[in-house]
Amino acid sequence: MKFSEKWLRTFVDPPLPTHRLAHALTMAGLEVEALEPVAADFEGVVVAQVLSSEKHPDADHLNICQVDVGASAGRESLQIVCGAGNVRSGMKVPCALVGARLPGMVLARATIRGIDSQGMLCSAGELGLEDTGAGLLQLADDAPVGADFRGYHELDDTLVTLKLTPNRADCLGLRGIAREVAAITSTVLNPFEDASVEGTMDGSVGVRIEAPEACPLYCGRVIRDVTLAATVPPWMIRRLERSGIRSINAVVDVTNYVMLETGQPLHAFDLGRIAGTGSGQGMIRVRFAAPGEALHLLNGVHLALQPDMLVISDEGAPLALAGIMGGRDSGVQTGTTALFLESAFFAPDVIAGKSFRLGFNSDSAHRFERGVDFAATRAVLERATRLILDICGGRAEAVVEARGRIPSRPPIDLRLSRLRRVLGIELDEAAVAGILRRLGFEFSTTSGVLRVIPPSYRFDLAVEEDLIEEVARIHGYHHIPADTPRAGLGMLPVPESRRAxxxxxxxxxxxxxxxxxxxxxxxxxxxxxxxxxxxxxxxxxxxxxxxxxxxxxxxxxxxxxxxxxxxxxxxxxxxxxxxxxxxxxxxxxxxxxxxxxxxxxxxxxxxxxxxxxxxxxxxxxxxxxxxxxxxxxxxxxxxxxxxxxxxxxxxxxxxxxxxxxxxxxxxxxxxxxxxxxxxxxxxxxxxxxERALPHAGEIPRFPSIRRDIAVVVPENVTVRTLLDSMRAQQQSMVAEISVFDIYRGKGVEDGKKSLAFRVLLQDTQKTLTDAEVDIVMERLVRALENQCGAMLRH
Incomplete structure (x- = not known):
């Protein structure tokens, strides 16, 4: 969303400079992506009027102009040599006086082909303005001669670009942004102008909603005897251009302007192209497309309509793709003198995803798929009507309105205890209520619970956490202390029976x-x-x-x-x-x-x-x-x-x-x-x-005794089997049994092997005798012979 700061300040004017206002918006969740000056820095340029223009005697492409610059130069007129092709007597243009500081230069008095030149008539490019037109920048006929050009053209302005998240559709219009600024800065919001227009006769076009869930509300009115070629006020053109929209014609400019102002897209149909309006009452139908229908859009795309596409049609063919783009053959164009102005609310789910599927986007779809304010639909129509009548003339008929199923806005309970727990700060009921009032929310209070009814323009408010976020951002995230978390750091148990x-x-x-x-x-x-x-x-x-x-x-x-x-x-x-x-x-x-x-x-x-x-x-x-x-x-x-x-x-x-x-x-x-x-x-x-715990044992003070056992066993008998057999005897004197040799060959039958085991015996209380050792060894050998079929090898 791109807009002029001066335009915003017509709705709300907080006592903050540009950079601080941008910071306040960003900290409240409306990120300011860019701040750009409207024009380059220059001075010494005034509004001037060309009194006369004559060809230079020594150059065919130069003109000698007598220019009225008012009292700024201390004389009635200046002589200026100009090479612009569009210079003519009577036109008003910006004029740089001698000593003026322009982008990249300081203007000095000069002599051009022998003729004294006391200034410079300026084009938009020479002033650093974004304008691709050739020649001098022509000003309006009522521009005050001698006035400072920067002030007259409102060039001491800043372009603000917001990087909005998809949930903040209410800020896709200047009024919505102004509401936010007023709430954030506690500044008075200027009341919106009541632009109601009384119709001179009953509507000559009816409306029938055939898809009530897709279009809960549709308003329209006929405006006759309009002058499409009427001059659009410079202030409107400036605001449109500074929001990235070029001027087209008076009616289209008004619909674009009102969309930027309110966030509500509008569309104007040529009344003469709506079937039935010539002989009687025409009919606007809001319905889904029928099989085989097609529509030629304003951007030149010839679209084969699908059954899930909502269209605006007359009794015959579709006129527009609802909420996305109008048809090329039904829009206002040269020769239009009567129009049907549409202001509607289309369900976001019906519009969402269609632009992606079609491969193009529009300002209208961008807003409708996020949700517009359905409570302001008629008021926006009245606002656009008033501007069209003021600029283009004409007479308006009564508003025609058709309703489907208007979305409900169920209340949301905000518990103060829950709010304090989530934010970690103490906010009393009065402070929270004050924030909700600044946001324009309706609510009632009962026993520490605020029952809030979300406004019609806030589709993103659905649960208690949404309201807590609103309170936090308006209160100010920088006012929420960044306390270091405090928690016990007790050592966790580390069992000895487990490893990491x-x-x-x-x-x-x-x-x-x-x-x-x-x-x-x-x-x-x-x-x-x-x-x-x-x-x-x-x-x-x-x-x-x-x-x-x-x-x-x-x-x-x-x-x-x-x-x-x-x-x-x-x-x-x-x-x-x-x-x-x-x-x-x-x-x-x-x-x-x-x-x-x-x-x-x-x-x-x-x-x-x-x-x-x-x-x-x-x-x-x-x-x-x-x-x-x-x-x-x-x-x-x-x-x-x-x-x-x-x-x-x-x-x-x-x-x-x-x-x-x-x-x-x-x-x-x-x-x-x-x-x-x-x-x-x-x-x-x-x-x-898993880890076995160690067991303490007595340190032996007496020497160990080693005995070896060599046995012959079949090849299929494993060492593990022999070891398990000996260890199963549970001889307390045996400290260790291990294999130290395996032999196959001479002296051992085929299919058998010889295994030699080392046996260490020890007693912690005394020195072992040979008789005690012999008894233990005899038991081990017997176990090998009986359980494993082993034969002692001598």
Whole structure:
């Protein structure tokens, strides 16, 4: 919304300079986007009249003018040489006197082709005005000769541009902005002029609303014997131009002017083009378009009307696209002497979105789709009628009005207690009531509750929070203290039995892993394999086909990261990720948190101190055990869709499966074109966060005793089985049991293997004897023989 500051101050004139007024508007929610001077800074220019104009004797394109500049120059007339093609006797123009300061120059007395020139007749461009016309700037015939041109042309003015939010449609007119300024600055608002016009006869055009919900109110009147070519007052043209609207003709200028003044769009139809007005009473119909209808709009677009488009028509064809644009063949034009002036309220929902669909916008649609003041519809029509009669002459008929379903404005309860709690300041009832009165709201008060009836021009007020915002912005956001929040900062309990995810990250970073963060939505191709039997969770509105399902595993994203790094010649890749996975449950979606890792390439960074080798299963197994330390998990052979069938294991902790570990499946390695295999693991995060509490024990003061056991067992018997059998004997003297050798070969039958275990025995109270140690060792050997089929190897 762009307007002249001087125009605004005709409605309300607060004692604030321009920049402070702009700041007050911005702080109240009406952001001032730009402040621009109407004209460049100049001085020494007066209104002058050309008394005579004669051709220069030595130049065909120059004229010698005698110019009356009033008493400003201290003489009756000045001689000025002028090269403008439109100079003529009797015209009034701006004249720069000798010594005048113009944009980019200071005017001095000059001799042009031997003729003395005592000033300069000015064009709009020479004065820095926005005008593309050639030649001198011609002024009105009643312009006072000798008057300062800046004051006469109101050039000491500022153009204000508001960046309005869509909810503030009431400020798309000068009256609405003036109401806001009056409320913000506590300044008296000048009452709007009563412009009622008595009709000389009953209306010769009727109105029928066939879509009452789309058009709750329609007013119109016939005005006859108008002079379309009448001269539009300069003050009106200036205000229009300074709001970005060019002058067209007297009637159109009035409708545009009233729209800028009130925010209510108007439209004028050529009465002679409304069917039935020639022989009797014509009829205006407000209806939705019928199939097959078309309309040629004022902007030249030939529009095929759709059934959801509201039109203004006569008994025959459509005349205008309601609330958006008039028809080319029904508008006022050269030769129009009688018109039908329309002022209506169209439901915002009917107009909204149509401009976007049609590919063009209009000032009318911009206002109607946000909501105009339906209570002022008739008053605006009267205002426009008065201006047309004053400028164009003519006689007006009675107003014709048709009503549909006028929007209701239900009251809103504003609780003072709620207001104080939301704003955090103490405002008494009198202060809040004063603010509402300044805004022009009607209300009643009962027991700390103000029941407010929103004005007809405020469509954005619907709930209590809207009223709280109104009170806050008028009270002034700068008057609301910015207190620092106060809250207790007591330390949260940190149970010793749990670890933070940051600790797991630290463990992996110390083991040379780098964390990655991948999208939670992935390519469906990945989910057919790593997800196993779990159907992936599909997205209803995916970003792309390659990101159309939610991941059920973190491994797919890590493999994609690996491929990215290997393509860029990275020889040693260690990655991990902590994140959510998504699965379908019986009745709801599940979202387990997991930790996954991947290692590929060289086991050690390139160096001279150790031979180069590739990462293997056991390197990564050690990394997994570091995450569980000190409660080490068990590993048992198991298959996984993404892992190598013979190089994968299920991770067991607390008697249940908590994850997988293994090398990448050869099929996936081939599909991705990976030169090296990778070792991957994925674990339930919740299990890793659990931590066993340490237990204090007595420090042993007596030496430990070591005994070794070597047994031969079938190949399918695991080390874990043997260890569990020995530990199940619960011998208190046994401090540690661990395997230190595996042998296959000479002396051991095919299909069997030899395992050697180290057993440390210790008693905290005494030194153990050989007899006591022999008893414990005999029980361990017996357990291996009876439970695992082991045979002691001598």
């Amino acid at each position: 995810p940051s600790r797991l990250r630290q463990i992996l970073v110390e083991r040379e892993y780098q964390e990655v963060i991948n999208y939670a939505f992935v390519d469906p191709a990945w989910e057919h394999s790593p997800a196993g039997e779990c159907a992936p969770v599909a997205l209803k509105n995916p970003l792309s086909e390659q990101m159309s399902v939610m991941r059920s595993s973190l491994l797919g994203g890590l493999v994609a990261n690996l491929q990215f790094n290997l393509n860029r010649r990275q020889t040693r890749v260690r990655l991990f990720e902590i994140g959510s996975c998504f699965e379908r449950g019986a009745e709801e979606y599940l979202q387990p948190e997991r930790l996954a890792g991947l290692a590929c390439g060289d086991a050690l960074a390139e160096q001279w101190g150790a031979p180069a080798r590739k990462i293997d299963f056991y390197d990564v197994k050690a990394d997994v055990e570091a995450l569980f330390w000190p409660m080490l998990p068990d590993f048992e052979p198991a298959s996984h869709p993404l892992l190598h069938p013979g190089k994968s294991a299920r991770i067991i902790h607390g008697g249940k499966s908590v994850g997988h570990l293994g090398s990448l499946h050869p099929r996936w390695q081939g599909l991705l074109g990976l030169a090296d295999s990778a070792v991957l693991f994925e674990l339930d995060l919740e299990v890793l966060l």
